[in-house]
Amino acid sequence: MRPSADNVGRLRRALRSIWNYPSIDEIAAGDLAGDYPVIQYIAPDGTQIDLLSRLGTEFAFDDLRSRVYAYGDVEVVVATAESCSCTTAADYWSSTSNANVPINAWRVDFFGGFGRSGDKTGGNFVRAVRGGS
Template identity: 40%
Template sequence: MAKSGGTLEICRSSPSPKISQRGLSLSYYRRSKQRGGTLDRFQRFIRILKAFAEKGVEYTLIGGVAVILHGFPRLTEDIDILLKADVQNIEKLKSALEEVFNDPSVKEIELSDLKNYSVLRYGAPDGFYIDLITRLGEVADYGNVASEKINVEGVRIKVATAEALYRLKKESLRPKDQNDALFLKGKLEYLKKS
């Protein structure tokens, strides 16, 4: 059965904390993803970031998946990628996405769109979504978001630090971002005491 191409969408705008180990949160994430038949989403996420590593894409993982990797058990429907905004990096990104999704529509991703709009949402033919971001207003871009590399299922993933994620989420009005910020603040306070 032939798959139709993916989609690109331009977006013009942009509980008590529980401290846990990354392994526990990943285990929770995998179990919770199995419930809706979406364990495949976690595996797809790993495949994408492995392709990024193989192609040399310069990125930092932000958003819900980054918070999950810091230990907060929550669900998310997409991954948020903060990208270095240069032509070579975007070509590497397109090559990685085309390899994973076998979707010619990734060729439509343009650096100018990524620079002009807050978010470029790539929807793969199978319904998997990736938010491609080069800046978050005047607050952040690839060059000023602190990150660390962690190993998940043998893949080195560049993820924003807990402090950087807290800075990005603390002013958001969305309830899920407020919950993330509360968790991250608690984690940072806990780590400070340790």
């Protein structure tokens, strides 16, 4: 998601329509625009939602193709594998370890369009990317 105040407001409203939990108000655009491209919200029922705010310099949000999924009564828009050329609709590793579980690394599901943490010994795809400026 683009890290703007409007998007964070929409995210908060969507989350509150499912869970009425005070920590939802702690999600801020500054967190999404910070050092980490993924932040994770864990709902009271244990549902984990990874919020991706950056895809590097190769893709802009406007270039992404998306698909709408229903989560209860809420529609969620996620990027599809077709957004990135030469991409298999599967999990791809990032180079970022999960700070809370160092034996895990972040990965992006290019089929479902979401990020999650997984054991570094798992067999997932990798993608060559150019780092930094």
